[in-house]
Amino acid sequence: MTIPTITLNNGLEMPQLGFGVFQVPDAETTAAVTAALEAGYRSIDTAAIYGNESGVGRAIAESGIARDELFVTSKLWIDSLDYDHALRGYEASLQRLGLDRLDLFLIHWPAPASDSYLEAWRALAQLAADGRVGAVGVSNFLPEHLDRLATVSDLVPAINQIELHPALQNRETVAANAARGIVTEAWSPLAQGSVLREEAVVTIAERHGRTPAQVVLRWHLQQGRVVIPKSVTPARIAENLDVFDFELTADELAALDGLERDGRTGPHPSTFNG
Template identity: 65%
Template sequence: MTTVPTVSLNNSVAIPQLGFGVFQVPADETAKAVTTALDAGYRSIDTAAVYKNESGVGQAIRESGIARDELFVTTKLWNADQGYDSALRAFDVSLEKLGLDRLDLYLIHWPLPKRDSYVDTWRALEKLYADGRVRAIGVSNFTQAHLRRLFDETEIVPAVNQVELHPQLQQADLRAFHAEHGIATEAWSPLAQGALLGEQTITSLGDKYGKTPAQIVLRWHLQVGNVVIPKSVTPSRVAENIDVFDFELADDDIAAIGELDTGTRTGADPDVFDAV
């Protein structure tokens, strides 16, 4: 059983540095996929209301027999539920689907700057945190400008900002801003949806270390300090993705991966994304 190191959030809550994401996992396959992950040693599960698979995550947790305090469960508020009262209601719905009485981390999924609701939404998350219903609160896909507005108009600094991040989109400035303000950087699409796995630098490092390209990229994330949530429904890959704690990339290899940054996104631009 792999023991995953943890990152201490700005309120001293510990989050496993490597977790299991269920984005695009069909609802009827989620319980099986999460069970596979838990059996492989994952203890952090990341879902979202819009994924429509929170119930499957909850089923796997209940059937696992693993003590609740050994697990770290994250879900996210979807865009249509932004606003103070609607965010509180959406949290209750997610918690019921998960079958939990408390969440470990709750995130605003997107800032939606055109709607201008994320400050009121954040105040709702602050209330949930104050009421002890969630151990930590954070955001997803927020830029420095969005974060600065929260700093200016609300009380609590987000514990986490979950953003698209991989060697082709390294977000160095945003990561430095996070570090300055005590915000953990969590990477979604950490493998760029597979786009990196044939890249020559990555494959060469795989040969050097006797690891797969995916393992090289995940190890890079860990060494630069990111929290990472790879997703797979293939049992062998689920096991492969957590088998990254028995080697370490040399400094020059970290630097070589650093040269791959092209600013290329696989997902939406947070400044313009407005889907509800």
């Protein structure tokens, strides 16, 4: 299976569909990532705060897959949002993963009560300039946070990973990303399953002979986003990858666009889970 790629703003190619491991305990992560790699995934998304980078690293080491065939992302947590701690945080993630570099490294959350994320961004820009990471980006950033980054570095984030699914489409942030040449990556692309019972999703799935999850993932992909669905069930892990041999019509895409019911324009710490 060939997974389509998205070209990031520095020219790096990133698989459009990857595998996320949020809330997967470290002891279970190796088996989940192994199942994903065996199914054909080549992009794995983890984070320092998830506490399972070591489990991801074990799966990668045991897979026998060449490192240059994989795309590995991790994220810097808010306890490391200054220049020196950000650099050390990158090295700590590498150590836990057992890797010598990451393909993508993100600031996980802006923690906007302070401006520390600006110092962290300077550090990530330095990692990129030194060729120590494939690309750098952010997660859960609103347009105003993106504007602030431009005051400390000319480097534009390659990715902004945000909560995005049919019920919460974050249109303002998606538009801001596009205007800056930033790829939007959706975490919680299936809304933890809550949108899969929507009548429009079920009807479209029946029409195509697909599952509701496959329909929602296809909706993301056809709009040019990167998605990282999560599961620990091998059959569902494989099912989520089987989305490249059908296409939604313009009317079907519009029906899913019409499911938005949450007026939020950005992430709220009370609901943060990415």
